[in-house]
Amino acid sequence: MKAFTALAATELRLLFRDPASLFFMMAFPLMLLVLKRGDSGAVPGYVAMIVAIGGMGALPGIVASYRERKVLKRLAATPISPVLLLGAQLVAQVAAGLAGSVLLVVAAITVFGAEAPGNVLMLAVAFLLCSVMVCSLGFVIAAVVRNTRGASLIGMLVMFPMIFLAGAAVPRTALPDSLRRIGDFLPLTPGVEALGDAWSGTAAVFPLLILAGIIVAATAVAAALFRWE
């Protein structure tokens, strides 16, 4: 446990030392909120966007680089399992996403006078499931794509269309019909729905179940395909 805590704390510090992660998970969503004149309806979507940027935009490249640069192998020569490093990366991404989201929510409420979230407990559950879900997809990308550049690139290529089509960056009602229908099949869509429902206070369980199902399936795929070197 001591080792895992140390790994997770280190991974989180490394994320905060990365200017790109810091900008896209902390500053960028705030900028969007200002552009939207503080429209609180956009906030749950932005939260989904923050975690997707971390879990799919950053995580695959980080994990692939740990494999390519033999960081995982070095850990395999210590008493701990290299799986712990992947777990630590997950915890760090969830924590960084939480920091960015709290910053965004606090800014929306204090600066723009948004109403506080309707169901805080459900919002917490939705946040946790949504952020773990995007990380599980990130691990699938890191498992399938072998090198660092490729994993980063594919991560970005999957993440960017998804945050638009799933209603995270822009509401799906603003999309043309055909594009909106694509969103029905994207894993981030139930994440945006769950966060939006919890924010407005209507507690729908169905999107949460879908998120949990995606986590189980993606983790199984990643575990089956992941190569340690």
Add this chain to the structure above:
Amino acid sequence: MEAIEVTDLRKTYGSTRAVDGVTFTVRAGETFGLVGHNGAGKTTTVECLIGLKRPDAGTVRVLGEDPARRRQALAQRIGAQLQESSLPERIKVAEALRMFGTFYRKGADWRQVMERWSLQPLARKAFGDLSGGQKQRLMLALALVGDPEVVVLDELTTGLDPIARRETWRLVGDLKAVGTTVVLVSHYFDETEALCDRVAVFARGRVVAMGTPDDIVARTGTASLEEAYFALEGADR
């Protein structure tokens, strides 16, 4: 007492016999060299010693245990510096030492290790900003944070400038002085000659000669370990 016993070790990748029947023992407190050109089977052998690879055949015992079955327990007692392994670019020297310190049950005090290996001035420097020699020194220190009984050093000085190499040799000498068993993998013959009590000469997955460097030189009627190696390598072909 034998710290390491390897008997008829075999490991095949596809159709390549990386290790083809290797046998040797390393006594506790000894500095033992695995020498030979790239692809001779040295790295695969040490990866079997630390449980990263599972032998196809043969037995490996390190401190009396089977690394393939007891990797995690043995890792508490073995320190390893692996070929080309690295750390996240932005991790700082002190952070890495402290973090590795949490992996071991007993272990040395990471601050003392940092001081002993003259890493104090680099404590707040990121791994990615270190020079090749500094990185190597850190990786060596990380291998010792767990206060190991056996240390495996693979390609310790590859890519280092002559001054950094000599400095590293001195540090390995320090390990020997405190009674640590050292397995040193190298393709530098001068290094092996200077540091090792005994040497196993590898060629094409086999051990073609074993003994003290002086022994091997005398037996082959050559003037240096390097010449002895080429004589043995040629004879084996």
